[in-house]
Amino acid sequence: MSEQTKPKQRKIRKRTIILLVVLGIVLLLLGSLVTYGMYLYNKAEDTAEQSYEAVDRSHDEENDTSGLRDDKVDPIEDSVSVLIIGIDDNDKRNYGDSSRSDTLILATFNKADGNIKLLSIPRDTYVYVPEVERYTKINHAHAYGGPSATVETVENFLQVPVDYYVRVNFKAFIEVVDSLGGIMFDVPYEMVEIDSKENEDSIHLEEGYQELNGEEALAVARTRKYDNDIERGKRQIEIIKAVARKAASVSSILKLDDLIEAVGNNMTTNLTFDEMKTFTSYALDKKLRIESTSLDGFGGYMDDGLWYYQVDEDSRLTTTNELREHLELSPLEISDYYSSEN
Numbered sequence: 254m255s256e257q258t259k260p261k262q263r264k265i266r267k268r269t270i271i272l273l274v275v276l277g278i279v280l281l282l283l284g285s286l287v288t289y290g291m292y293l294y295n296k297a298e299d300t301a302e303q304s305y306e307a308v309d310r311s312h313d314e315e316n317d318t319s320g321l322r323d324d325k326v327d328p329i330e331d332s333v334s335v336l337i338i339g340i341d342d343n344d345k346r347n348y349g350d351s352s353r354s355d356t357l358i359l360a361t362f363n364k365a366d367g368n369i370k371l372l373s374i375p376r377d378t379y380v381y382v383p384e385v386e387r388y389t390k391i392n393h394a395h396a397y398g399g400p401s402a403t404v405e406t407v408e409n410f411l412q413v414p415v416d417y418y419v420r421v422n423f424k425a426f427i428e429v430v431d432s433l434g435g436i437m438f439d440v441p442y443e444m445v446e447i448d449s450k451e452n453e454d455s456i457h458l459e460e461g462y463q464e465l466n467g468e469e470a471l472a473v474a475r476t477r478k479y480d481n482d483i484e485r486g487k488r489q490i491e492i493i494k495a496v497a498r499k500a501a502s503v504s505s506i507l508k509l510d511d512l513i514e515a516v517g518n519n520m521t522t523n524l525t526f527d528e529m530k531t532f533t534s535y536a537l538d539k540k541l542r543i544e545s546t547s548l549d550g551f552g553g554y555m556d557d558g559l560w561y562y563q564v565d566e567d568s569r570l571t572t573t574n575e576l577r578e579h580l581e582l583s584p585l586e587i588s589d590y591y592s593s594e595n
């Protein structure tokens with residue numbers, strides 16, 4: 254072997270060693286990601302199983318299918334709806350199914366276009382509650398019969414099928430936002446609010462675009478003393494959008510463990526784990542559009558001395574048909590409401 258050949262061989266061996274080291278690191282990282290992914294998958298599956306609670310539908314107890322559907326839906330192929338129920342519950346109150354709902358947002362997912370519509374239903378909306386066979390505030394339905402009574406009331410009011418529901422409490426919301434490292438949000442005005450433990454004036458926020466932690470985001474979502482229920486609903490939808498954007502970001506991938514932990518014991522749903530997985534197609538769509546709609550109306554006191562929000566009938570029909578169209582269902586006439594209510 255010549256003296257000139259030896260340096261070349263040493264260079265080749267050196268490059269080979271470097272290449273093997275780099276390849277080893279890449280394989281190690283990939284292996285770690287796969288292991289981490291399997292761990293998260295199993296943890297998410299266990300969490301989903303523990304959170305599962307079917308809706309008590311008297312007409313179809315076995316399949317948990319809305320009475321406004323001809324057949325059971327499949328979120329892989331069909332456009333579906335999900336009712337988000339936020340309950341005013343914490344460690345101090347701990348009312349469970351007896352608590353009133355603080356937030357009601359009906360989300361419709363259109364499979365063809367891959368977009369989402371959100372409707373915030375004011376908590377003081379005057380509606381017929383089938384569970385107790387009388388009119389009252391829509392947020393009382395949950396206290397009378399949990400998610401099942403709430404789903405039934407919303408369906409009866411809007412004549413839009415509620416295929417699934419997700420119920421979360423304040424603790425879940427706070428921990429989700431905190432596990433994401435906070436969210437950026439444009440606070441509409443200076444506010445002083447209570448926190449989730451009902452400590453007076455413990456949250457003080459200035460007006461403007463800023464980062465919010467879980468407690469602060471909840472205060473912005475809950476406050477009603479600075480405007481009204483309609484504006485409150487709009488804020489809640491914008492906060493949901495902000496959380497969704499942050500959760501879908503690359504920086505949040507390694508926070509999925511904390512997210513699953515945050516949801517943990519603070520959620521109930523009639524979505525199975527397999528059904529939950531089908532919604533990832535929306536989350537992964539970079540062109541995903543999330544639109545919002547609302548119910549027009551007016552508020553006032555009634556004979557029982559309580560303040561209610563009365564939804565305008567034309568607005569109710571317009572919103573109903575907007576959501577039904579998004580679910581690829583036929584439109585309704587105003588008479589369809591009265592045939593369903595007492």
